[in-house]
Amino acid sequence: MSLNLIFAIAMVLISACTLALPELSPARFLFGVRVGARFRKSEPARQARRVYYAHDITGILLTIAIAAAAGLSHIGIWYLVVIVPEIFAGIGYMRANRSLRPFAAPPELASVREADLSLEPDRLPRWMLLALPPFVLPVAGALWVNAHWSEIPARVPIHYGPDGQPNGWTTRTPLHLYGWFIFITGILVLLLAMSIVGYYGARRSPGRRTMLAMMIAVMYPMSLIFSSIGVWVAHHYPIWITLAVLPPFIAAMFWWNHKRSRDPQPPADTTPDECWSVGDVYSNPNDPALFVPKRMGYGYTINFGNPAGKWVFAGFFTGIGLMVGFLFWMHS
């Protein structure tokens, strides 16, 4: 697979994600600002979109220009590919948010709250068991490596260039051959824990189940890709076969999110406008919910005003940091 093709696919995916952002938020929000039902077609809304798209497209074009100038074989370019469009889109989002604030609609009965006391106790849905199959893949991969141990060369690659060719080698050790399976199992455990905490830490609503379903869905391609890498270290095969699941998966998630954001009767939003900042950061010490639906439209976000929310955030990213640190240690 050529570097140009990989670059083109990555840019299409990133551009699609950032360009579609304004259309993914629930209809009553635009760039994190509460707006009326018809506001999206108004001139201020169009102007805010223009501001956002101008930033976003500038970031995309700048990334392409840098890649063309520096060449794709340079590893740093691939970090820029991921970071630059997001930074520009983030700045555009914040500027659009600021431009729309004077047009914010009044809160929709945010002071009135309702709770149903006759509901069943809060339990995870049965389909939560679908979170278990992704754990099978790393176990199966490790068993495959164990069964083929004697066939694995004494010298195995541990580092690869952007062209997919190995540029770092090590001797065949259990750490290097089982490391990717340990890594992805750790990441899956973190995702599963976050899903459960998110479910119990959010108010009852259909969106909460969607969040849980999406978290479980994300576990599948992650498990497949990282388990494949683990097997690939021991036995090279065309890895693009597994990487090819990403574009349709991301497209499906977009469709799902878009469908959900266009719910004609969404549950009432009870988060005060003044508790949202920098576009989509929520902090409300008076709200016991740990997680609330994002106004941007991509799932839920942590309530940073809740001390437990800060601990959950710190715990999750510490866990991710530990797992990434494990990868670096493995490759050192």
Place this chain on the structure above:
Amino acid sequence: MPQPAKIRIDLNSPVPAYRQIVDAIRVLLVEGRLAPGTALPSVRRLAMELGVHFNTVGEAYRALADEGWLDLRHGRSAIILDRAQRAPAPPERLLEFRDRLRGLIAQMRADGVPAARIAAELKNITEGLKS
């Protein structure tokens, strides 16, 4: 199909949130929409659903327990008790209720609700609360 046992509070109301929760749950209890033996949501869950502090719900549950409606044992859900019919309230308590009712009815009249409508509403509510 039984009606859902929903409570509704307004955080902008001059009535404290805990008092609104007590009043709303008491209505459901008196109307029989919450049966004895069933468990109420945990303090944490109800506080989260209503977006109020845990202490607000805790205080409301304790007030209901003091009235004999709930069993609040440590480490267990709040269980609704089969509350035996109490003796009629003493005259001074009735006077207090009457004063509160008069205040509420005066407010309704001041807001333009006709007297006949108030009487009909009172009758309907009284019928609904017969348990």
